[in-house]
Amino acid sequence: MFEYVWLIPLFPAIGFVLNGFLGRRLGKGFVSWVGPSAIGLSFLTAIFIFFELIGRPPAERHFEKVIFDWVVSGNFRTVIGYQIDPLSILMALVVTGVSFFIHIYSVGYMHDDPGYPRYFTYLNLFVFMMLNLILANNFLLMFVGWEGVGLCSYLLIGFWFEKDSASNAGKKAFVVNRVGDFGFILGMFLLFTSLGKHGIWTLDFTEVFANANKLDPATVTTITILLFIGACGKSAQIPLYVWLPDAMEGPTPVSSLIHAATMVTAGVYMVARCNVLYSMAPVSMAIVAIVGVATAIYTASIGFCQTDIKKVLAYSTISQLGYMFLGVGVGAYSAGIFHLMTHAFFKGLLFLGAGSVMHALSGELDMRKMGALRKKIPITFWTFFIATLAIAGIPGLSGFFSKDEILWQAFSSSHGHFLLWLVAAVAAGMTAFYMFRALFMTFFGQSRVDPHVAHHIHESPKIMTVPLMILAFLSIVGGYVGVPHVLGGANHVHEFLAPVVGGGAELGKAHAGISLLSQAWASSGEAGGHSAALELLMMVISVVIALIGIGIAYLFYIKNPALPKLLAERWRGLYRLVYNKYYVDELYEILFINSLKSLGTGLWRGFDDFVIDGTVNGIAYLIGWLSGSIRRVQTGLVQNYAFAMILGGVIIAGYYLIRGIFY
C-alpha cells in the first residue's frame, strides 16, 4: 500500500481538475459528489496506509516514494517525492479526515452560493496542496505545498470577491504569507549551501537530517530562525499574525478547514518535521517558544473584546497556535502535534458551529445580535458547547490532554521555563473566559436577534449537523490517544511519533551542553524534576485557572450582563486599545504599506520620470537647442560662408604652425 502514497494527493487533484473543468457544466450534483468523495478516497487511502504503518515495527516506519525528478540543475536536485512516517501519516489523517467532514458540511452550507463549483474546486486544490506539504519528502516540495495552501487560502478568503473587504483580506493573507515565505526560502538556501559546503547537496529531509550534525550551531540557528519566520507567516504568529483575523471574510467552512484546522498548523508541522535542526539550535527553540507563548497571551487578550463570533474564534486560533509553538519550542514536538490534532477537531467544530449559527441567522456574525439560541438550534449549541469545553481545557475532553501536555512540558522540559508555563497557564484561563463569553453571548441570555431574522431561525440540515456531531465526538475522544502516563494513559501519540521526533530530541541533548543560554533555560526544568505529583499539581492548577476564566465569563455575561460595559467605560483607553487590536493593523499600514506606496510613487515620479527621463530628454533637448543655434550660423550670406572657409583655413594653418614649432 505504501507504494500508492501518491494516491493521497492525487484524489484531491483529480477532484480539483474535474470540478474545475466540468463543474460549471455538470452542475451542483456532480460537484457535490466529486468534491467530498475525492477527499474521502484520500482519507481512506491514508487510513489504509496508517494501519499498514502501525503494523510495522517503529524503526521501519519510514517509506519514501519518488515520483519523478523535478528541478535538476547541477548539484541541485529535487524530486517530486512523498514520504510516509508517523508524523506525516498522522497529519494526513487529520487533514483528510477533517477536510472530509468539512467538505460534507460545505455541501450544505454553500448550497445556494452561485460560486459553488468554484468553491469545491478551490477546496480540493487546497487539500491537494496541503497533502503535498505534509507528505513531501523534501523541503522544496514542502514549499510547493506551503505556497500552494497560501494560494488557496487567498482564493478562498477572497471567495466573495465582490466584497472589497474579502479581496483585501485575501491579498493581505497572501502577501503576509509571502513575507514568511521569504524567510522560509532563505532558510532553504542557507541549509542547502551550508550542507553543500560539506559535499552534501540536498534538500531531502532524510539526508538533511542525517547530516545535520555536520552543520555548525550558528548556521543551524540561522536556518531554523529563518524557517520559523516562514512558520510565523503561515501559522499566524507575532508579528505576522495580522492576516488571520481578516481571513474570516471567507466562507465559514473555509475558516474552519484552512484557518483553524489544517493550513495554519503547517508551521507547527514544519517545526516538528525539522525537529532535528531545532534541537540543535536551542536559541531558535527559545525564540519559537517565546513567540508562541507571547502570541498565545497577546491574541487571547484581543479575543476578550471581539464581538464578531468568527473573529473571536480567529484570535483563539492564533492563540492556540501559539500553544503549539510553545510545545514544539520547548522540545515537546509530539505534544505540539497532539495539540494540533485535537485543535483541529474542536476548532474545526467551533467554526462549523459558528457557521451553523450564521446559517440560522442569515449570515449574522455579530454576537451582540445573538443570544438565547440554545433552544432554537440545539444540535449546534451542544456541539459548540462541547468544543468550548474542549478548548477551555476541561478535563476529560481532548483539549485538556493536549494542552496540559504542553503546559507540563513548558514547565518541565529541558528547554522549558517556569515563566513560560505561567504565561501559558494564564492564557489558558483567558481562553476559557473568552470562549465561554462567546458561548454565553450566543446561546444564552436574552435574544438580541434582529426581529426580521428571528422568525426564521432554524436548525441546519442534516448534512451540516452530522459533521458537527462527528467532530464533537472526536473533540471528546480525540484526546484519549494521548493520555499522559501520569494519568495512567499510554500516550500513544508520543510513542507513535517518537521515531520521527525522538531523534531530534536526543541530538538536542547532545548539543544542549554547548549553549550557555540553553543551560540557563534547562536549570529550572531540571530543578523541578519529573515527579508525577508535580505534574498532577500543575494539571490541577491549570484546570482551576480555566474554571476561573469560565466563572468570570459566567459572571459577566449571564449573571450581570451590564458589568462588561461598566468595565469598558472604566478603563476606556485600555478597552479601546484592545478592541482595536492594539492598532497593529494601522501601524503596519503606516509602516509598510504607505511607506512602500510613497516610495514607489517617489521612485516613479522622482527617479524614473525626473532623473532618468529627465536626463534623456535633457540631452535630446540640448541637441535640439544646439541644432537650432548652429543653424543660425547659416545666414544665407555668401560672404559669411567664405569667412567660415577662411577661418577654417587659418585654424588649419595655425595648427601646422604650432605643430611645426613643437615638432
Add this chain to the structure above:
Amino acid sequence: MKLPEIDLCLIAPEIIVAAFGFFVLLVDVFFSKRENKAYLGWISLVGIFFAGALAVTQAGSVKSGFEGMFISDGYALFFRITFLIIAFLTVLISMGYTQREGIAFGEYYALILFATLGMMLMAAGTHLVIIFLGLETMSISIYILAGMMREDKRSVEAALKYFLLGAFATGFLLYGIALIYGATGSLYLKDVASYIASKNLLRNPMLLMSLVFLTIGFGFKIASVPFHMWTPDVYEGAPTSITAFMATGVKAAGFSALVRVFFSALPGFRPDWTSIMWLIAVATMTVGNIVAISQSNIKRMLAYSSIAHAGYILVAFVAGNDLGVSGILFYLMAYAFMNIGAFTCVILLGKKGEENTLIRDYAGIGFKYPLLSAAMTIFLLSMAGIPPLGGFMAKFYVFSAAVKEKFYWLAILGVLNSAVSVYYYLRVTVLMYFREPEREITGLQFSPAAVAALVLAVIGTLYMGIFPSNVLSFAQKSIAGLM
C-alpha cells in the same frame, strides 16, 4: 619634335561620354522644336551605358598614358563606374523632372555628361592639371545646372552661391597647387611624392601651406566643415535632380581627387594631416547631424545629412589604411545609391507647381504611396546605417578602418553621430507612417524612368548591404598601387 603618343583606348569611356555630350547638343539643335526632350535623356543613357561597358572592359589592366598624365587603373575604374552609375540614375530621374519643371533643355543632359566627364578625369588624373581641369569641367557644368531653373529665385541664388564660393575655393586650390609646384618642381603626383621623399621636404613650409590650401579646396567640394556652408543652400535651391547629382557625384569626385592627391602625392604628410582631418571629420559629422535635426525642408535636411556623410567618409580618410580607402570607395558607391534614391523619392512626391519638399508634406504618405514610402524608408534607414542595407556596410567598413588604426574615439564619435542621425531620418518615417496627412497630396505622376531609377537604387542599396563582398573586393582591388 616628338609627337605625343596618343592612346585613345585609354580614354575611351571619357571619349564616349564627351562625344555623346556633343551628340546630344547636336541632336537638340536639329530637333529643337520638340517639346519633350526625354529622347535626349535616352540618348545620354545609351552613351553612359556604353562608356560604362567600355570602362569595364579595361578592368584588370593598369595603363598610363598622355605623358603619364592620365591613368586607367583600378581606382579610376571604380570611380568611373561610380560616376557613370550616378550619371545614369541622374539622367533617369531627370527625364520626368525636367519636363515638369520646364527645364527640359538638350543642354541639360549634355552638361550632365560633361560634368561626368570632369569627374572621371578627376579620378583618373595623375597630373595636377588634369585634376584641376576635370574639377573645373565638373564645377562649371554644375554651376550651370544648379541655375537651370531660371524662373526660380532659389535656383538662381543657389547657382550664384555655388559659383562664387566655388571660384573662391578654386583660388585656394590653385594656390595650393602652385606651392606644391614651387616646392617640388613637378605636377605629376608620383614625382611630387618621390621628390619629397628624396629631398626630405616634410618640414617644408611651402608644402605645409599648400596642404592648408588643398584642404580648403577639396574640403569645399566634399562639403566638410567649415567649408560646407554652401551645401544646404545650394542643395535646397538647385533642381532636385541636380541636387542628387551634386550630393553624390561631386562629393565622390571630390573624394576621388582628394584621396588620389593626398595619398599619391603627399603620403609623407600623413602625420600632419591626420589630426586636422580627425578634427574636420568629427566636426563635419557632428554639425551635419545636429543641424539636420532642426530642418523642415527635406532637401535641406538631406543636404545636412550629406555633410554628415562626408564626415563619416573622412573617418576612413583619417584611418588612411587600405581598409579605409577601399571603405571610402565602397561608401561613395553605396551613398550614390541611397542618396539618389532618396532624392528620387523627393522628386516623385512633387508635381508641377507643388514641390512638396517640406518634411511636413510627408505626413501620411506611408500608406497612400506604399512602395514609394517603403523605398524612401529603405534609403533613409540605409543612410542611418541600419543593416542589412548598403549604408550600414559602408559605415561598417569606414569605422572598422578607424578601429584598425586605433582611432577608437573617432569611431565612437562616429557611431554616436550615426545614432543621433537616426533621429532625423526616423522623423521622416514617423511622418510617413505614423501621422495623418495635413493635406492631401494627389495627382502625382510617376515618371517611369524615375521609377526605374528608384528600383535600381533600391536594388543597389540592398545589394550592397546584403552581398557587399563583390563590391568590396572590387574596391579593395581598386586601390592596389594607389598607396
Add this chain to the structure above:
Amino acid sequence: MTILGIPILSWLIFFPLFGAVVLLFIDKEKVAALRVVTLIFSLIEFIISLPLFFAFDSTTAAMQFVEDYWWIQSYGVSYKLGIDGISLLLVLLTTFLTVLCILCSWRAITFRVKEYMISFLFLETGMIGALVALDLILFYVFWEVMLIPMYLLIGVWGDPKRRIYAAIKFFLFTMAGSVLMLVAILALYFINLKATGKATFDVLELYKLGIPIQTQYWLFGAFALAFAIKVPMFPFHTWLPDAHTEAPTAGSVILAGVLLKMGTYGFIRFAIPLFPNAAFDLLPLISALAIIGIIYGALVSMMQPDLKRLVAFSSVSHLGYVMLGMFAFNMQGVQGSIYQMLNHGISTGSLFLIVGMIYERRHTRMIADFGGLSKVMPIYAIFFMIVTLSSIGLPGTNGFVGEFLILLGAFQSNVVYGVLAATGVILGAAYMLWMFQRVMFGKITKPENEKLKDLNAREIVTLIPMVIMIFLMGIYPKLFFSKMDATVENFLKDFKGRVEMKADLPSPKMIAEIKK
C-alpha cells in the same frame, strides 16, 4: 538537418521572410486571407522549429545544426548559424509566441493589416536570426533588423496618444547602445586579427582569445551597454514602459517575450564568454543593478495606474532576476536565468495578451476603469489568475522554478545578493495581486463593464498553450533543463577556467588546441 536541401536554421530565418513576400501579393482588402496566410506561415514556422527540439543532442555542448558559409570573405564575416542549449529554447519560444501573436492580432488589428502582418513576419526573421547567428556581424545585422518592424509596430499600430514618442524612444535607446557595440566588435576583430592572424567574426573562434584586462573592460562595457539597454537593466529601462504601453498587444507580447531576451541572451552568448575577466570583475556592479532593478521595478510597478505600464515595470523586475542569476556564475543561477527568460516570455507575454483582450473590449488600460470583472468574465478571470500566479512565481508554475534557482544561485555566490533579491518575492506578490484585485475583484463600478463579453474561442485557443506551458514548465522542468545542461556546464567551465587564469592568456580550449 535539411528540408528540401536547405538547412533547417536557414529555413527558420528565411521562411517568415518568404511569407512576408507572399503577403505582398495579396490584395490588402482581403483582410481575412491576410490573417489566415500569416497564421499558416507562422504555424509552419513553428512546426519547422519543433524538430530542433527533438533532434537536439543534449549530451554535447557543441553548436548544432551548424551552417557555415562565407559572407564577406575578405573580412572574415561569415554566415554562420548554429544553436546550443541556450538558444534552442529561445528559438522555440520565438516561433511559439509568434503564432500566438498572430492569433491575438486577429481582431485587434483592423487597419493596415497587410503591413502589420508583413512587419510581424519580418520581425520574426530578425529575432530568429539574432538567436542563431554565430557570427558577430551577422548577429549585429539581425539585431538591428529587429528594430525596424518593432518600431513600425509601435509607431503605426500603437496607442495613438504617445506612440510616436515611444517608438522613437525605443529605437534611439536601442540604437545608441548598439552602435557602441559595433565599435567594440570591430576592436575585438582587430585584436584577434593581430593575435592570431585570423580574420574572423566567428564568436566561437573569438571565445578563445585572451585579451588584456584593461581592454576587456572597455569592450565588455560597450557590449554590456547595448545589452543592458535591451534587457533593460535598471538605469536604462525607461524606454520599456513607454514602448510596452504604446505598442499593440502582439507587439508588447513579442517585445516582452523575445526582444528583451535578446539583451540577456547577448550577455550570455557574447558579453560574458568573450570578456570573462571583465564580466567577473564587474559582477558586483551588474548584480547591484540587477537587484536595484528587481526592487525598483516592483516598487514602481506597484503604483502604476496603467495595466500595461504595470506589467512593463514588472518586466524590469523580472529581468533583474535573469541578470542576477546569470551573474551568479553557478549552475543554478545560470540555468535559472535561462529558464527565467523563457518564463518571462510565457508569463509576461500572457499578461500582455490578457491585458490586450480587455483593452480590445474597453479601449482603456487604466486600472481605475475596471473592477469586478471576475463576475462578468469568469473564464477570463481564471486565465488571468493563472498567469498572475505564474508571474509572481507560485510553486507549480514556471515562474517558481526559474526564480527559485536564480535566488539559490545568487545566494550561493553571495548571500547578500540572495537575500536582497528575495525581497522581490514579497513585492512581486504585492503589486501583482493588488493589480489583480483592483481589476477583477470588488463590485463592478462602471456600467460599461457590466456587459463585457467573456473570452471567445479564439482567445481561449490563444491562451491555452500559454497555460499549458506555464504548468508544463512548472511541473516538469527537466524536459527543458536537460537540453541546456551540457551547454551551461560547459559555459561555466570555460568561464571559470578563464577567470582563474590570467586575463591575457588564451582560454583553456585554445591551449588544448595549441597542444594538439
Add this chain to the structure above:
Amino acid sequence: MWVVPAIPPALFLVLSGILFTIGVIGALTRRNAIVVFMCIELMLNSVNLSFITFSRFLRSMDGVLFAFFVIAVAAAEAAVGLAIFVMLYRSRETINVDEINLLKW
C-alpha cells in the same frame, strides 16, 4: 665689384601673396557680386604670377602651361559667372550678395 643681385623669386612670390590676400579681402567684403567676382579673378591672377615665377626659377615649363590653363578656366568661369549675374539680376533686381539670402538656415 658690387653686383646688383637679380630680383629674388621671393619678391615675386610675396607680391603674389599680397595680391592674393587683397583678393581674398575684397571677396569677403564687397557687396557687389561682380566686384566679388573680380576679386576672385584677382586671386587667380596672383596664383598665375606664382606659377610663372616658379616656372622661371625652376626652369620648368609646367608652370607656364598651368597658368595658361588657369587663364582659360578663368575665362570660362567668367562667362558662366556673368551669365549667372545677369540671370540673378533678372530675377532679383539686385546683385548685392548681402541681399541674396532667400536660402538660409
Add this chain to the structure above:
Amino acid sequence: MAENIGTLFQWLIFLGVAFISILASLLLVTRKNPIHSALFLVLNFLCVAVLYILLYSQFIAIIQVVVYAGAIVMLIVFVIMLLDLEVELRSGLKFSYTKLIGGFLALFFFLGIFYAVVAKSPTGKIGSSYTSENITNNVKAVGEVLFTQYLFPFEIVSILLVVAMVGAVILSKKRA
C-alpha cells in the same frame, strides 16, 4: 656693368610695377563704382603682364593682356553696363564683424604665404625645359609643350570652354 644696369633696370621696373599693381588692386577693392573697379582690375592685369615679361614669359604676358585684360574684364564691364548697375551698385562696403575679422584672418593667410615663400627659396627640382633658346623664343617653346605633353589637357580645356559657352547661353537666354 651692363649687366648690373640691366638688373638695376629690372629692379626699378619690378618695384614700380609691383607698387602700381598693389595700388590698383587696393583701389579695385575699395572703389565704390564697379566700373572703376573693373578698370583697376585691368590695370592690375597689365602690371602683372609686365611682371611676366620680366620673368621671360612673353606668351603668358600676351595672353594675359589679350584674354584677361582684353576679353574678360571687358566682358565684365559690358555686363555691368548691360545691367545698368552703375547707380544701384554704388553702395560700396557695408560693415559687419565677419568682414572685419575675415580681413584680419586673410592677413594671417598672407603671413603664412609670406613665411612659406620667404623662409626657403623654392626647393623644387630644377627642370631643363627652360633653355636659353626658350627664353628668347618663349612662344614657340610654350607651343611645343602645349601640343605635345599638354595636348590632353588642352583638349579638355576645349570641352570646358564649350561647356562655359553653352552654359552662358542657356543661362542668359530669356525664356521664350
